[in-house]
Amino acid sequence: MQQEHLFKVLVIGDLGVGKTSIIKRYVHQIFSQHYRATIGVDFALKVLNWDHQTVIRLQLWDIAGQERYGNMTRVYYREAVGALVVFDVTRASTFEAVLKWKDDLDTKVTLGNGRPVPAVLLANKSDQSREGLCSQLPKLDTFCRDNGFVGWFQTSAKENTNIDAAARCLVDNILANEESAGVDSDPDVLVLPGLNNNTKERGHSRCATCSKF
Amino acid sequence: MSSSYRNRIQEFNVALKEEKINLQALRELCFSGVPFEGGIRALCWKILLNYLPLEQTLWDSFLKKQREVYSQFLKEMIIQPGIAKANLGLSREDVTLEDHPLNPNPESRWNNYFKDNEVLLQIDKDVRRLYPDMAFFQRPTEYPCLLILDPQNEYETLRRRVEQTTLKAQTVDRNRSGVTNVSSPGKAQNLYPSNEYEVLPNGCEAHWEVVERILFIYAKLNPGIAYVQGMNEIVGPIYYTFATNPNSQWKEHAEADTFFCFTNLMSENRDNFIKSLDDSQCGITYKMESVYSTLKERDMELYLKLQEQNIKPQYFTFRWLTLLLSQEFLLPDVIRIWDTLFSDKDRFDFLILVCCAMLILIRDQLLAGDFTVNMRLLQDYPISDVHTILRKAKELQDGA
Numbered sequence: 161m162q163q164e165h166l167f168k169v170l171v172i173g174d175l176g177v178g179k180t181s182i183i184k185r186y187v188h189q190i191f192s193q194h195y196r197a198t199i200g201v202d203f204a205l206k207v208l209n210w211d212h213q214t215v216i217r218l219q220l221w222d223i224a225g226q227e228r229y230g231n232m233t234r235v236y237y238r239e240a241v242g243a244l245v246v247f248d249v250t251r252a253s254t255f256e257a258v259l260k261w262k263d264d265l266d267t268k269v270t271l272g273n274g275r276p277v278p279a280v281l282l283a284n285k286s287d288q289s290r291e292g293l294c295s296q297l298p299k300l301d302t303f304c305r306d307n308g309f310v311g312w313f314q315t316s317a318k319e320n321t322n323i324d325a326a327a328r329c330l331v332d333n334i335l336a337n338e339e340s341a342g343v344d345s346d347p348d349v350l351v352l353p354g355l356n357n358n359t360k361e362r363g364h365s366r367c368a369t370c371s372k373f
Numbered sequence: 374m375s376s377s378y379r380n381r382i383q384e385f386n387v388a389l390k391e392e393k394i395n396l397q398a399l400r401e402l403c404f405s406g407v408p409f410e411g412g413i414r415a416l417c418w419k420i421l422l423n424y425l426p427l428e429q430t431l432w433d434s435f436l437k438k439q440r441e442v443y444s445q446f447l448k449e450m451i452i453q454p455g456i457a458k459a460n461l462g463l464s465r466e467d468v469t470l471e472d473h474p475l476n477p478n479p480e481s482r483w484n485n486y487f488k489d490n491e492v493l494l495q496i497d498k499d500v501r502r503l504y505p506d507m508a509f510f511q512r513p514t515e516y517p518c519l520l521i522l523d524p525q526n527e528y529e530t531l532r533r534r535v536e537q538t539t540l541k542a543q544t545v546d547r548n549r550s551g552v553t554n555v556s557s558p559g560k561a562q563n564l565y566p567s568n569e570y571e572v573l574p575n576g577c578e579a580h581w582e583v584v585e586r587i588l589f590i591y592a593k594l595n596p597g598i599a600y601v602q603g604m605n606e607i608v609g610p611i612y613y614t615f616a617t618n619p620n621s622q623w624k625e626h627a628e629a630d631t632f633f634c635f636t637n638l639m640s641e642n643r644d645n646f647i648k649s650l651d652d653s654q655c656g657i658t659y660k661m662e663s664v665y666s667t668l669k670e671r672d673m674e675l676y677l678k679l680q681e682q683n684i685k686p687q688y689f690t691f692r693w694l695t696l697l698l699s700q701e702f703l704l705p706d707v708i709r710i711w712d713t714l715f716s717d718k719d720r721f722d723f724l725i726l727v728c729c730a731m732l733i734l735i736r737d738q739l740l741a742g743d744f745t746v747n748m749r750l751l752q753d754y755p756i757s758d759v760h761t762i763l764r765k766a767k768e769l770q771d772g773a
């Protein structure tokens with residue numbers, strides 16, 4: 161019996177920390193120094209063959225980092241089941257903003273059972289890190305425990321370091337939440353038996369066709 | 374060049390020779406696209422954006438005055454603070470008991486200086502990645518700002534200021550880890566990884582640096598809005614149009630002219646960029662919703678499909694509307710769309726129709742697609758022929 165999951169995952173953090181680069185690397189296996197600033201939101205899809213029984217479709221929502229876009233985040237966050245919170249190891253201010261982003265996330269979206277959505281912390285641009293912030297990184301274990309992150313990774317979109325691992329960690333946690341919550345209680349994810357009739361959205365488009373006269 | 378195109382250029386030339394420009398007639402001409410030849414487009418945009426007065430005889434003196442005003446802005450907002458900063462190392466005359474770099478008073482010049490640096494760094498991040506798929510903005514301008522690059526001037530330029538500010542951030546990092554090794558400012562350039570922060574040699578400046586200066590001056594003069602991401606995408610096409618003007622007399626002043634045209638455009642468009650207005654009648658939310666309400670009138674089936682799939686207008690029209698579509702198409706096509714938008718008297722009502730036209734033109738794909746497919750269509754719009762889109766928008770306007 162094959163299962164297919166559809167998960168909405170947010171990628172958040174201050175402007176210029178590399179959110180778009182991480183997604184482009186993860187989804188398209190490419191890297192460029194020069195992605196245009198994200199305005200509002202960008203959207204990408206990654207399909208994971210998780211194991212023999214499970215296919216996972218990750219909807220990645222790349223959220224604009226500038227404070228001005230704060231009003232929009234409520235609409236963008238709805239029904240998300242996980243988040244990657246990114247900072248830039250070469251700029252301390254982006255780390256200071258991590259808690260602000262986590263807080264924004266927790267106040268605007270929760271799981272069906274009222275618990276916060278799992279969030280993984282990404283210390284990005286590790287290829288450029290100088291001794292400065294790097295020596296602080298071990299302390300992130302405590303930071304994550306204290307602030308409700310399920311884990312952290314030192315990542316580099318440029319060198320393709322740890323991005324798959326970070327996403328895997330997040331998906332593990334999302335799946336664990338699914339199991340503990342029970343399949344029915346979360347309206348965002350349907351696990352249907354069989355190969356062909358799988359995700360919620362396909363179900364939708366079929367309904368639309370049917371109801372068209 | 375076809376004879377019909379030659380005739381069209383001729384029509385523009387006639388319209389632009391009038392002693393007093395007939396704005397209504399010019400708008401109608403521009404609506405179907407403005408020729409680039411002879412600098413016609415750059416001139417028309419200056420008129421459509423209410424920069425140039427309609428009386429042709431006033432142009433010379435008006436432009437002279439505006440360009441002087443702009444020089445004055447450069448002096449007050451970039452050069453003088455730069456000199457004050459450079460002198461600090463010599464005389465320290467700016468550091469007094471009343472005002473010093475650690476002064477938390479909001480009136481403090483130092484406090485302002487540091488706040489400006491934050492804005493400058495945000496601008497800097499974005500202008501370096503302006504139209505990354507074309508070389509133009511990375512190339513040196515033929516007309517670097519002499520006032521700024523004057524070798525007699527020993528002061529902190531914006532370029533230097535960005536380097537210094539980035540450097541400071543590093544010094545702090547090191548201190549925090551207990552290492553007191555302070556880097557020398559001379560190494561600033563080496564701090565930037567690979568070619569991310571490549572700059573041209575002294576005496577040259579890239580077009581993106583000119584755009585950076587325009588945005589910085591705008592942010593200083595409009596502190597209530599300052600810099601919002603996306604403004605770079607609005608300045609970009611205007612500056613490109615003026616800086617590639619075949620008429621070199623105008624081209625030389627692309628920076629000042631762009632600044633004023635951008636300011637005028639923003640005066641009509643700025644509410645989109647102001648967070649506190651988001652939910653007001655003039656804010657962006659209302660405009661995004663009017664794309665859907667217009668669609669509902671024109672194509673109910675498609676409207677219902679998007680509703681049913683829970684595709685909110687915020688997911689794509691936010692970028693379409695705030696940036697006037699400048700990220701959705703290649704630059705020449707963006708410029709063609711802007712010919713039409715700028716000629717619209719009810720500025721930007723037509724933009725709503727263009728957005729609707731874009732949706733209706735891909736209705737078959739949208740009606741067949743699931744959420745994911747449709748989000749990708751809307752985020753990466755598949756039609757590149759903007760003439761088809763503009764024609765459809767015009768049809769919608771005419772009620773067809």
